[in-house]
Amino acid sequence: MADPTYNTTEAEAVPAEKDQQKITNNNNPEIPPMADTKPDPAPASPPNTKAKNLAGLLTIVCFILSFPVIASVIWLFYMRDFDCEGLLRLPRLQTGIGIALIFVFIISNAALFLRSRFPMPGVIMVMVPLILMLTAGLALVGAYDMESRKIPASPRWFRLKVDNNNNWNNIKSCIYDTGDCDDLQSRFFTLKSYDFSTSKLTSIESGCCKPPAICGMEFINATFWRRREEREPLEGDQDCETWNNDRTIQCYNCQSCKDGFLRTLKSKWWKLGIFLVLMALLLIVFHLLVFLATMWERF
Secondary structure, eight states: OOOHHHHHHHHHHHHHHHHHHHHHHHHSOOOOOOOOOOOOOOOOOOOOHHHHHHHHHHHHHHHHHTHHHHHHHHHHHHOOSOGGGGGGTHHHHHHHHHHHHHHHHHHHHHHHHTTTTOHHHHHHHHHHHHHHHHHHHHHHTTOOTTGGGGSTTSHHHHHHHHHSHHHHHHHHHHHHHHTHHHHHHHHSTTOOHHHHHTSOOOHHHHHHSSOOGGGOOEEEETTEEEOOTTOOOOTTOHHHHHOBSSTTTBTTTSHHHHHHHHHHHHHHHHHHHHHHHHHHHHHHHHHHHHHHHHHHHHO
């Protein structure tokens, strides 16, 4: 026969164990798995296409602007307004400027080609020749009044060379040998006074091949001018006394002939100076814009 005391104790122990398990479960609740809290990666920033397009456009414009520079080199090498300018060694100066402009063209485009790799060295490399180009252009147009006496092809330099008697003797002999006055006489030999006065003459023809208008001489034909005896002498009309109908003399010793020769030379070199100034300024501005756009594209 079973012991009733043992059964009662065992029956009470089973619920006690269940209660103990409940207490343990309440004290240690099951921890749910933690959610993945790793932040999502930031979206990749889109490329700076606006800056890239702007830099590309400015590069193309700057490249196109360099072509007039190389075109001016061809003009310098093959164009000459007057043969006698060789007496002042101007063809050598033309050649030197032409070679310098070739280097400007090469350096300008090299800076554009290397802009993405070396933006800062590139812009410094191109600014040096462009500033020299700008300075040379200003000198040719006579921007430096005092210093331009020593600058070849500047207005004051031309005046000093032409006013030198030794230089002028060679120049007037060259003008005579070119036959400009003979050509003028052959073209207008049969013209009347009115027709001759309305004809367009070159600076050399107007200054060296006929008396100045201030003299008031009467036109007989293209080879002969008659003085007016009743004319009163005017101040500063020494050229009127210098004029002679002899075809070997005419007005080659006149100040008007020197002025005509100067106008012929200065017109060409003044235009070249203006071209150098404008092209240098344009290239400087666009190279700086390309540099800024490149830096914007990078950062």
